[in-house]
Amino acid sequence: MGSEDLKKRVGQNIKRLRMNAGIKSQAELANLCGWKSQSRVGNYEAGTRAVSAIDAEILAKVLGVSPAEILYGNSHNSYDSNTKTKPESNAEWHAGFDLWDGDTPLKDDEVALPFFREVELAAGNGSTFVQENGGCKLRFAKSTLKKSNVDPQHAACVTVSGNSMLPVLRHGTTVGVDTSKKSIVDGEMYAIDHDGMLRVKMLYRTPGGGIRIKSYNNDEFPDEFIQPEKIGEIKIIGWVFWWSVLNIWNN
Structure with a gap:
């Protein structure tokens, strides 16, 4: 799957999950995510902008799903029905990166x-x-x-x-x-x-x-x-x- 197809697939996932959550508009979702403009959600749903790991984490929290479902939909749960066992995951999703610079104080840990x-x-x-x-x-x-x-x-x-x-x-x-x-x-x-x-x-x-x-x-x-x-x-x-x-x- 090419990068453009992937962005469109992710956009479809976001729109579907937004509707399932009862959020009727892109502007409402943007507001819940703490984003000033509706255009970010609009670009994501239209598939014209790639979703960053940080934004996937934010969307997942608002929509009550995992970041993997934002990025991959239900496809990551699919498997060949002819096989005896379901494929095992070899990775675990963690939260996005924290941004900092040389003036950011060190945390306790x-x-x-x-x-x-x-x-x-x-x-x-x-x-x-x-x-x-x-x-x-x-x-x-x-x-x-x-x-x-x-x-x-x-x-x-x-x-x-x-x-x-x-x-x-x-x-x-x-x-x-x-x-x-x-x-x-x-x-x-x-x-x-x-x-x-x-x-x-x-x-x-x-x-x-x-x-x-x-x-x-x-x-x-x-x-x-x-x-x-x-x-x-x-x-x-x-x-x-x-x-x-x-x-x-x-x-």
């Missing part, structure tokens, strides 16, 4: 980690270009860090460059690094200083005290083996406990 925007941890050939972070921060919930057993005092965020860690880490991915965890657990991902090159790789111990450096994109970037006598070339910066990448929608 938030902590701001340093975000080194100008540091490129090369997932490809490596980079030694390092600058001060300029005070940039990235917000995390304390509960999120606690689940990964990460102390905020030993955590920072940096940006990965290169394509050696595809498809897991794309160029531009932001990773969180716990600098207190430097012991190698086979198969875990680490930020390392490899003889002056800052990199994000999976590490494995080898017999005799060596290290195997592995990329996800193993076809283009074969494994590297560091012999015990050259182990001093590797400095483990910390364990990668989190990563995030923004996909770009191309209409």
Whole structure:
């Protein structure tokens, strides 16, 4: 289904659910959602504007349904009647994003980690270009860090460059690094200083005290083996406990 067809389908869902809720006009629905103009609902129902995750959440609360029903209607409940079991969901809907900027106060369950925007941890050939972070921060919930057993005092965020860690880490991915965890657990991902090159790789111990450096994109970037006598070339910066990448929608 193309993007235009999808917007029309969502628009039909909104109109149907509005009528089912006894809301006779688009203006009334807009008012209940706290929107000043009727045109937003009108554009949604006409299928001329894509519904954001935040607006889907607002519409769902007003109409007494789930955001999934706004976006997908009843189609997400359909299944082949010839199959014995109904397909199981592998995802859970969560509320939309909260918007904030550098002047927004931290909540009680938030902590701001340093975000080194100008540091490129090369997932490809490596980079030694390092600058001060300029005070940039990235917000995390304390509960999120606690689940990964990460102390905020030993955590920072940096940006990965290169394509050696595809498809897991794309160029531009932001990773969180716990600098207190430097012991190698086979198969875990680490930020390392490899003889002056800052990199994000999976590490494995080898017999005799060596290290195997592995990329996800193993076809283009074969494994590297560091012999015990050259182990001093590797400095483990910390364990990668989190990563995030923004996909770009191309209409």
